Amino acid sequence: MNVVTTAARPGTGHDRTALILTGGGARAAYQVGVLDAIRELLPEPGRNPFPIICGTSAGAINAASLACFARDFGAAVGYLRDVWRDFHAADIYRADALGIGASGLNWLSALMFGWLFKHSPRSLLDNTPLRRLLERSLDFRNIDAAIESGALFAVSITASGYLSGHSVSFFQAAAKFGARYATFGFNDTANLDDGAMWPTSFALKELTAAEEAKIGALVKKAVS
Secondary structure, eight states: OEEEEEOOOTTTOOOEEEEEEOOOGGGHHHHHHHHHHHHHHOSSTTSOSOSEEEEETHHHHHHHHHHHTTTOHHHHHHHHHHHHHTOOGGGTSOOSHHHHHHHHHHHHHHHHHHHHHTOOOOOSSOOHHHHHHHHHHOOTHHHHHHHHHTSOSEEEEEOOOTTTOOOSEEEEOHHHHTOSSEEEEEOTTSOOOOTTOOOOEEEESOOOHHHHHHHHHHHHHHTO
16 A cells, blocks of 8 residues: 655646555455544545545455545545455355355366367456445446546556456556656457557557546446
């Protein structure tokens, strides 16, 4: 878990603080403890102190929850605390005998006939319960409302699909590779098809409001 402050874009007059929530399975529960301590220190617990929220893997669950409740930071942290406090294995994976047996058969069939059907499972267990929990608990339409109200500036989530093992987009920083520009691109699972030829990678020298809008539109199309 990291907190960074982004430099103000010329003409905006203010910086923005970003919260970065890393992965690590159950270690994401520790993030909630830190967030709860931050909430207690805030003079206005309901005001979101992190206009930019980023999350990876397990940290993406926390990031999505904070983004959905961004208009009330205190309520968001309270929700996360209650969820992690009551988490059980059955809330994440099918841990019953039937579910484990089905996963075992799936892996066995992949080992024996995967070459024939080009099918290779990516997850040892079925994580359908986690998907249902998120769909039941989070209203992702609230993210748009939070951005429109000014409580949230941006949210970034990085994760791979357990069933496919694929991610949709990627970002390559210019400084890391000494390149002239950063690269934002999409993998072949992205739904960007446009005739017989279409772009899947974009050079990015500066992130302005116009570029943010373009990237947002591309991501929405890619996952549609």
